Amino acid sequence: MRTRLAWVWMASSLVLANAAFAEEPARQKLPRVKILATGGTIAGTGASTTQTVGYTAAVLPVDRLLAGVPEMKKVASVGGEQIAQVASENMTHAVWLKLAKRVNQVLATDEVDGIVITHGTDTMEETAYFLNLVVKSDKPVVLVGAMRPATAMSADGPLNIYNAVVVAASSEARGKGVLVTLNDTINGARDVTKTNTSAVDTFRSPDLGFLGYVQDGRAVFYKQSTRLHTTRSVFDVSKLDALPRVEILYGYANNSRVMLDAAVAAGAKGVVHAGVGNGSLFDEVKQGLCEAQKKGVAIVRSSRVGSGIVARNGEANDDELHFVVSDTLNPQKARVLLALALTRTSDPDEIQKLFYQY
Ligand code: ASP
Numbered sequence: 001m002r003t004r005l006a007w008v009w010m011a012s013s014l015v016l017a018n019a020a021f022a023e024e025p026a027r028q029k030l031p032r033v034k035i036l037a038t039g040g041t042i043a044g045t046g047a048s049t050t051q052t053v054g055y056t057a058a059v060l061p062v063d064r065l066l067a068g069v070p071e072m073k074k075v076a077s078v079g080g081e082q083i084a085q086v087a088s089e090n091m092t093h094a095v096w097l098k099l100a101k102r103v104n105q106v107l108a109t110d111e112v113d114g115i116v117i118t119h120g121t122d123t124m125e126e127t128a129y130f131l132n133l134v135v136k137s138d139k140p141v142v143l144v145g146a147m148r149p150a151t152a153m154s155a156d157g158p159l160n161i162y163n164a165v166v167v168a169a170s171s172e173a174r175g176k177g178v179l180v181t182l183n184d185t186i187n188g189a190r191d192v193t194k195t196n197t198s199a200v201d202t203f204r205s206p207d208l209g210f211l212g213y214v215q216d217g218r219a220v221f222y223k224q225s226t227r228l229h230t231t232r233s234v235f236d237v238s239k240l241d242a243l244p245r246v247e248i249l250y251g252y253a254n255n256s257r258v259m260l261d262a263a264v265a266a267g268a269k270g271v272v273h274a275g276v277g278n279g280s281l282f283d284e285v286k287q288g289l290c291e292a293q294k295k296g297v298a299i300v301r302s303s304r305v306g307s308g309i310v311a312r313n314g315e316a317n318d319d320e321l322h323f324v325v326s327d328t329l330n331p332q333k334a335r336v337l338l339a340l341a342l343t344r345t346s347d348p349d350e351i352q353k354l355f356y357q358y
Contacts, residue, residue: 094242243343
């Protein structure tokens, strides 16, 4: 079905090249931003303008995304590249590693000042945190997505992608780690999480707050994370072609160790337990975790609550049991950090230090 937006894209794509930074002289001084596309709802299409769920994600290629927002050419010289085309529930370590290596390669040149990554919103926070730990550059890297497909009435993708280009082109965004920009707010990769299944203001940084706003072509920052990232991070993926297997287990009443035992039998090198409350453990699960730890599996206690510190030696004697606590990282972020930590060490004390630094 030919929607209004599809018409705009068709018209605009006649005049836009996709990949090169082929800009006329007047634009040569603009910051140069590269868009790396991975799919998601921002590249999704539905059957009608009123369809905001049940659409197909990851359909439109990067040149169509660029063509749909010609305004971005006023703030940056923009080129695009397709890295993947997936709904982000299907994001994999293989794509993370490909993306991270490409980001590092592109930013190491003098030809690009910042990167925007289009991505599905479901696992955007995990990709953002992974990149926050492995990108080796101070230049801005900004993840962006949309909650409504490109064909929907009031689609949020076009303004979100424009804002992301504004942030990536901004010198203010340098050195702040990997950023997530949707719905006019700028969030840090470490603390941001998706909080609503379908609302456009789904991305929040619970308790710790977002870093700034982007408004009318201007990125404004009010704070930044104190934790290590990018150029100060020790994690290096340049020689990695896989990540250690880390599983997440969920805490709930009347729990059992069935899932834990399956994870260990499948060869998990680490387990993140999304415990109840302050990372509390059901007795049978705790017993299983102790046994797994003795077999060399790294155990991280996180929480399903969604905000707050998981206190070391609070709901379990972590010193004695050789467990690690996730600090304020939610389980899915803790999984990312644990996988990277395991590329360097299997010592629980060393892993704990990393959880307090990153
Ligand atoms: N399932 C979609 C994805 O994560 C949702 C979105 O992009 O908002 O790719």
